[in-house]
Amino acid sequence: MTTPSCTPLDDTTVNRPVPRDVKVQALLVPVMTVLGVVSAWAAQVLEDHRFDQSRPCKVVRASVPPTEYVAAWAGPALGIAAVVVCVLAAKSIRRQCAVGLWSTRSGLLAYISVWFNVLAIPFGVLTLLMAHTPGATWGGGDCG
Numbered sequence: 001m002t003t004p005s006c007t008p009l010d011d012t013t014v015n016r017p018v019p020r021d022v023k024v025q026a027l028l029v030p031v032m033t034v035l036g037v038v039s040a041w042a043a044q045v046l047e048d049h050r051f052d053q054s055r056p057c058k059v060v061r062a063s064v065p066p067t068e069y070v071a072a073w074a075g076p077a078l079g080i081a082a083v084v085v086c087v088l089a090a091k092s093i094r095r096q097c098a099v100g101l102w103s104t105r106s107g108l109l110a111y112i113s114v115w116f117n118v119l120a121i122p123f124g125v126l127t128l129l130m131a132h133t134p135g136a137t138w139g140g141g142d143c144g
Contacts, residue, residue: 075124
């Protein structure tokens with residue numbers, strides 16, 4: 001059975017085994033990125049459904065269900081957590097393997113997926129803002 005190694009993709013340094021915890025840490029980054037986007041998207045779907053249930057011009061928005069708050073907070077929280085985990089994984093790989101994060105396969109996946117958070121975190125913050133905005137602020141139908 002072969003152990004995973006710190007072998008960089010361009011083979012310029014000595015092979016060192018990648019510790020399992022560092023590999024798991026690096027692979028958590030894309031998982032948290034996807035979960036953050038899915039949770040922000042779910043909050044947006046809940047917001048749209050709640051907006052459709054409101055009567056135009058009388059009640060602009062129905063009350064916010066707790067699931068929408070949880071989904072809205074989870075989006076940016078998971079996005080920021082993914083960035084923090086990526087930084088910690090980069091430090092661990094640098095310290096234990098003496099190569100950059102992008103030099104190992106799991107590190108490269110973490111490095112690429114963390115850049116998706118440039119778009120995912122603001123999207124999550126927007127859904128969080130929409131969940132906490134009072135009903136009269138957002139328009140609701142053609143009230144003339």
